[in-house]
Amino acid sequence: MPWWLSVAVAVVGLLVFMPIAALVGIAAEGDAEIWPHLIRNVLPTSIVDTLALLAGIAVVAGSMGITSAWLVTAHRFPGRNILVWLLPLPLAVPTYITAYIYVELFDSAGLVQMALRDLMGWKSRSDYWFPEVRSLYGCVIVMSAVLYPYVYIAARAMFLTQSASMLEVARVLGASRLKLFRVIALPLARPALAVGLSLALLEALNDIGASEYLGVRTLTVSVYNTWLNRGSLAGAAQIACVMLALVVALILIERHGRKERRYATSAKRSRVVHPAPLFGRRAWLATVLCSIPVFLGFALPLVFLVREILRGSLVDQFDEEFLEHLLTTVGLSVAATLAVLAVATLLVSAARIAKSSLTKSTLFVAGLGYTVPGTVLALGLMTPLVKIDSLIGALWRSLTGERLGLLIMGTAGGIIVAYVLRFLSIATGSLSAGLDRVSPSLEDAARTLGASRKEMVWHIQIPLMRPALASAALLIFVDCIKELPATLLLRPLNTETLATQVYTYASRGRFEDGSLAALLIVLIGLIPVIQLVRSAEARPKAVETEPSSGS
Template sequence: MIETMGRAAGGSPPALRAAGLAPRALRRLRPRHPLAWGLVVAVAALVVTPLASLVAIALRGDPDLWAHLAAYVLPDALVTTLALLAGIAALTTVIGVGTAWLVALYDFPGRGVLVWLLPLPLAFPTYIVAYVYADTLDALGPVQTGLRWLLGIEAPAGSLLPEMRSLGGAVVVMSLVLYPYVYLAMRASLQARSAVLVEAARLLGAGAFRIARVITLPMARPALAAGLALVLMEALNDIGASEYLGVRTLTLTVFTTWLNRGSLAGAAQIACVMLIVVAALIALERHARRHRSVAAGGTDVRLCGRTRLAGARGLAALAACLVPVALGFLVPFGFLLHEVIARGLVVGFDPDLVRHAGSTVMLAGAAAVLTLALGFGAAFAARLVRRRRATALLGLAGLGYAVPGTVLALGLLGPLVAVDEAIGGVVRAVTGHGPGLLLAGSGAAVVIAYVIRFLAVATGFAQAGLARLPVELDDAAASVGVRPGRVVRAIHLPLTRPALFGAALLVFVDSLKELPATLLLRPLNVETLATYVYQFAARGSFEEGALAALLIVLVGLLPVIRMVRLADDLDPKPPLA
């Protein structure tokens, strides 16, 4: 059956017309698929509902409270957040574009190893790297103690290095972890440079600098915009690093207003301001990519090779790429490994760590399964329906990734409590006893937050995998009476299996590292590896949680390695002399 449909699809529209099935006739044969529409609408509603609940909570708040927040809380938090995002955007652009430029366009000693090392900082959550550098570079930390010994300074009369617990320290720390988003996007774009355009520019007398300014960088602008959007979304979601480094962002303000001051309405009002910032970031990213699609003309699809750098230039390129790798991965990883060995955390580890690791795997695993089922199911449904409204709803379902975990957790409270009350009312009417809260304050609430937040990963992978399958394949199946469910099982699922695996891996690891939503929604006496590390850092003894932090990093290496392999497949192998 698969071979028959493949041959029919291979004939394309002429073959279908020869069989008496013109495209217009095929559209008449295609049913309305109410179940597919229902799935797409339900998945979009899953993401929109907590945001609508958040706005409702904010509107019900005391107007006097909003006046107080607008006068004394929001200005400083908003300015600090914008300054943090601007600094991170600038530094990640310099690091990401610079390293991608060197690796994609040049051959130099050590390049093959750097291709694997440069993305590795993504395995670290920002809060773990913040804990490492804040402790090691403190005035009484090992680095400054060593410097004073070398300089012969006996008493610690102030800090010898810039203060890490500051806005500048947060910019540096987060940029060292998040620059690979820009690096990977820019490397993929730069490797896809068409040799036709570059050779034509050279024939017209353009030098290397002008080619880069007029051709290469403008063509890579959409990739830069996409990478920076991911960087800024992750920075906005952070709570552990900013809290530990003393930077009062909007995210941290929502957290403290809700938990420390007990003002749910005030936290919701601040969260609505964060949604405006998120909307602005999305609008800027789409504007940067608008009308920037560039394709090489003609039939020559050759890609540019790499230019060899030898001697001092090659060593300089190696050093430039090694610095972010060393600071973003090797130093934090070495610190964690040293603390685990020096403190005997493997031999005499905390027995509770096994229980917390089990809770982490269960929550992340459940989130991965549900996210894949909903994300891929909605993508299959949108392909089946083939309407612009379904595609728009699918895009709406992907907005959860742009919403910070703190905001998402706050918006989920209302819907979860409403569902619990509805279930409780039914159970009470039947049995005479209420079951209490079933979703709110349980592991289910954490899983739901993970699913909403990372649904964009599953839908993105599914759409990318399905885009490689010609729609004529579905039409051929419909023309011979094959039901959509069988087409999905026999064709779509087997052919999109690599995308399924990649999405499952990313969702699992992202759920493993998620801190803000987990902190706010986890049940009592339940810890994940992320919250376990956070508790030690909050008590000023982060080193005692080094083993849990190391486990998070080791698991986080898996999707990073997969991304490197995918990027390496696009790499043009023959260099130019």
């Protein structure tokens, strides 16, 4: 591998690892009295709430995702063909937007309780009981309604690839549909379920808007409050280190769930599962069970946002200021997406050309970015970015004699760096998977014909990675638009994105005024989700569903 490529790969690995190292350094340099205070007053409540929230989401989101995935894969019932497309759509709705909407609907001053009081003649909350949305279990329901598609997509992909022969043998031996699912289908899907569930939990751990608004004091909320509201950077860093330990624990649990569990079927003789028809009450029960997650996570938020926009004539908000916020959001997302794709292409191509320990280690470190919550990442970036700015300023002053302001920290550059580090693993994973499908013989032929490494990358690898580049670009772009914690903490003064605008309205108790910005976030997020569903549903059609005669 050329020396300049080795240097570039090493620099990328250093940049990815830099926030974590800085975070540990800030925590270690903090006042010795901070840690005992955190142990007594902050961490017990935060850890308990965080673990309870993650456990609740694991149960509720896991049940939603697994049940709906099995029903639409193994059975036919009214509305199934439409629900297959609708079930993944809550991925387009950020958790914080769903939380704001549920409070507007189901809080004591919300539309639902007001309608019930008018209908039943109740005077106050003491006259009746209603579930409290601003609570731990309310937060579990709200976040599960948005995050279950991570489990659904992973489970459905695995159910679709399971051989029908094993299930048919079990049916011949007298297994019921429930036992078939519990004893055969579910254990075979366990590796994929571990991945999907871990992604959902990592997203829950990254959230700050929903948990804060619903009154759940998670570790992420504690980091935010300790840093900004109490002015203790060291205390926030120490809480963030506890969060990192929890993230590592989640990763280890996910890998344990997949440990030594690999299942393969013959590509020539395997048949995919044929959906069995359901009749009567069972058919309609399946329809209801699959419709509930779609209603809670997508239909209800979408209808509410459209209603608020029409009722409040919020289309008039689309003025120069709103357009500026929209352009800022799109500009940051486009810049970060292009930067992520460039860095990921560099890493993946370098790993393909020279399978050295340096490239493998860098790819591994790059994969850690997505597991680090945005709040923790933003906190870890502060010190390194300030030092880089100081170094650039000193160099500029020595050359020109003039003082140079901040170039990265305190500008849009800091947000872009955070986006790149956080979403780099999405691109590297997608590009690696796309490049792995390219036969090595093609590259060997290019080398034989005298192609240089540069020519092989530009004329062979990059063209063959275009589908993977396109899908990764869509996912990264939408994730950047939805990202709230890192944007909230690193944005320059007087800079707003759609996500921070929605958060600002909600923090002032006027979320309905941010419905237009929220709806735009949702509509933009629908694009990659629909593309994801389209590609997933197209794969099974390429598989022969009946074996050849004489098999």
